Amino acid sequence: MTIVKSIHIVAAVIRDERGRVLMVRKRGATVWQQPGGKRDADDADDLHTLARELHEELGCAMQREGARWLGRFSAPAANEPGHVVEAEVYEVAAEGPFEPRAEIEAVCWVDPAAPGELLIARLSREEILPRLA
Numbered sequence: 161m162t163i164v165k166s167i168h169i170v171a172a173v174i175r176d177e178r179g180r181v182l183m184v185r186k187r188g189a190t191v192w193q194q195p196g197g198k199r200d201a202d203d204a205d206d207l208h209t210l211a212r213e214l215h216e217e218l219g220c221a222m223q224r225e226g227a228r229w230l231g232r233f234s235a236p237a238a239n240e241p242g243h244v245v246e247a248e249v250y251e252v253a254a255e256g257p258f259e260p261r262a263e264i265e266a267v268c269w270v271d272p273a274a275p276g277e278l279l280i281a282r283l284s285r286e287e288i289l290p291r292l293a
């Protein structure tokens with residue numbers, strides 16, 4: 161029997177005025193994914209985790225007000241073979257800058273209806289982007 165381990169994360173959908181979705185690529189990774197990450201023991205709730213991760217990864221200030229829970233989605237994890245990622249996904253507004261910081265190497269804006277040739281992690285490609293298109 162194969163044991164599949166779960167990674168629990170909180171992930172963000174941040175959209176610009178054209179409806180494009182902000183995606184990030186980690187240092188050394190080939191795929192694009194949503195900003196966000198794992199909960200820390202002292203995070204008060206999901207939005208706390210998300211605000212902390214967004215600030216660390218992008219330098220932006222997330223607004224708690226108006227945050228909308230899009231659902232809980234799962235897929236094989238992008239960077240950890242044998243793991244499944246289970247994500248609580250929220251659409252949130254945030255004030256820039258949106259610039260790569262910490263372990264993030266690059267940032268881009270993707271049209272969810274036409275992501276083109278970009279290599280996108282399965283959680284985003286199969287679960288999140290199709291719901292936004």
Ligand SMILES: Nc1nc2c([nH]c(=O)n2[C@H]2C[C@H](O)[C@@H](COP(=O)(O)OP(=O)(O)OP(=O)(O)O)O2)c(=O)[nH]1
Nearest residue numbers: 171193194195196197198237238239240245281283
């Ligand atoms: N943040 C995020 N992680 C994703 C997505 N899709 C996906 O498969 N993953 C995977 C990649 C990693 O295997 C895992 C998340 O780990 P992470 O490294 O982003 O979380 P973190 O920053 O809190 O982790 P760490 O550096 O503290 O270990 O989930 C996604 O859209 N966003």
